[in-house]
Amino acid sequence: MITSATGSASAPVTATIDRSQLRLFAKATGQTDPTWTDVTAAQAAGHTDLPVPPTFLFGIELQQEEPFGWLTQHGVDMSAVLHGTQSFDYVTPVFAGDTVTASSSITDVQVKKGGALTMVERRTDITRDAETVARLTSVIVVRSAA
Amino acid sequence: MTALLQQAWQVGDVIGPLTAGPVSRTTIALFAGGSGDHNEIHLDVEQARAAGMDDVFAQGMLSMAYLGRLLTDAFGPTALRSFTTRFTAITPVDARPVCTGEVTAVEDGIATLDLTVELSDGTPTLMGTARVSLEGSTL
Numbered sequence: 690m691i692t693s694a695t696g697s698a699s700a701p702v703t704a705t706i707d708r709s710q711l712r713l714f715a716k717a718t719g720q721t722d723p724t725w726t727d728v729t730a731a732q733a734a735g736h737t738d739l740p741v742p743p744t745f746l747f748g749i750e751l752q753q754e755e756p757f758g759w760l761t762q763h764g765v766d767m768s769a770v771l772h773g774t775q776s777f778d779y780v781t782p783v784f785a786g787d788t789v790t791a792s793s794s795i796t797d798v799q800v801k802k803g804g805a806l807t808m809v810e811r812r813t814d815i816t817r818d819a820e821t822v823a824r825l826t827s828v829i830v831v832r833s834a835a
Numbered sequence: 836m837t838a839l840l841q842q843a844w845q846v847g848d849v850i851g852p853l854t855a856g857p858v859s860r861t862t863i864a865l866f867a868g869g870s871g872d873h874n875e876i877h878l879d880v881e882q883a884r885a886a887g888m889d890d891v892f893a894q895g896m897l898s899m900a901y902l903g904r905l906l907t908d909a910f911g912p913t914a915l916r917s918f919t920t921r922f923t924a925i926t927p928v929d930a931r932p933v934c935t936g937e938v939t940a941v942e943d944g945i946a947t948l949d950l951t952v953e954l955s956d957g958t959p960t961l962m963g964t965a966r967v968s969l970e971g972s973t974l
Contacts, residue, residue, distance in 0.1 A: 710869070717862065717869035718900040719855055724912060740912035743903035747896055748871030757874070768876065768886035772895045776919040782912075 691763040691798060691807055691831060698794035699759045702750045705788045711739045718742070728785075739785040743777060746815050746823050750791035759793065759811070765831050773808060773828035781822050789817045796826075807831040844938055844946045844969055850909040851935040855901040858893045858930045866897045893926040898934075898952045898961050905934045906948075910967045916945065920963030930954050936965070944969050 708728065715725045723730035724740065731739050750756070757767055783789060797810035813825040856862065867873050872894055875882040883891045899920050906915060926932060932952045940947040945966050952961035 713865065714869035714900075717865035718897065718904060720904055722908070734912075736912065742900065742912075743906065743915050743918055744896055744900045745870070751871035751873070756871075767874065768882070772922050774919065774921045775896070775899060776917070777915070778917045779915050 691760070691765050691809060692800060693798075694763045694795045694809070695798050696794065696796075697759070697763070698792070699750070700753075701790050701792040702753050703788060703790040704749050704752045706741060706745075706749075706783065706785050708739050708785045711741065711745070711785055714742060714745055736782075737784050737786075741783040741785070741787075743779075744775075746777070746783065746789070746791075747775070747825060749789055749815060750793055750813055759795070760809070760829065760831075769832045771830040771832070773830040774826075775828075776826040778824045779822075780824070781817075781820070783815075783817065783822050787817050787822075789815050789822065791815050805833050807833070844941055846938055846941060848938040849935060850937075850948070851905050851933075853901065853905045853908070853934040854931055855898075855904075855934065856929075856931040858897065858926060858928060858932070860891065860928055863891060863893050863897070863928070866894055866900070870894065870896055870900070872896060888925075890928060892928065893930065895920075895922040895926070895961070898922075898926055898932050899963075901932055902934050902936075902950050902952060902961060902963065902965075905936055905950075906965055906967060909936070910946075910969070914967045914969075916966040916968055918963070918965045920950065920961045922961055924954075924958050924960045926954070926960050932960060939964075941969070 712726045724734045793813040796812045799808045809829045815823040936948040936950045948965050950963040
């Protein structure tokens, strides 16, 4: 049951951020400033490599076989899931070429509206060389079958 | 950009509007690949219908990425300190999300902004806040 999942941790996911992935992210989000896609332009702007856009780190932990396994293993039907809120706290900038690790755990579960909605809070620490570079918090809303 | 970064930001200053999209099915598919979120509810109409929707709809994180663009366009790629949004409505296919921000506080070199993404009919899809360093790229 998801309602008893507080404290449940997922296996950490480690990934190296590559330039081509950042270029696809830029294309998908309509970002045309070459700072985000052209290493020469990024370096001219004072960056060591292509900078990572503000919400890109959300995808690190999705780079695994069962990205939503942390919900489905607790019996959650993915068709009943909505993204409620998303937060990022940034500690230090991340660039293409960085290898980062996402470590996630469920930090709170609240049942609302007489059981119609369950709010699942999950935190993800992103580290690089064992130093935290960003902290993410998601609240996922699970709708109960009527 | 340098001039913008050195601008003296004040409470009430507005960034945007940034009008994104139109969010086509191709946009949604590209964002699935670019972001790593392959949730089928956004990609496969049968999966969307099984979840009670009429059609696929855009990832909430796509609109949050548009807001991210609004912020980095104004303050630079590495100025963000925190960024939070609440997803209040879905973004349908062909939407043109309009992103705006307003400075609500400036203190110790950090500006706080309220953020909104709306559909063209005024429906808010994301509401949020961000804190950005006004020192630009230095962290």
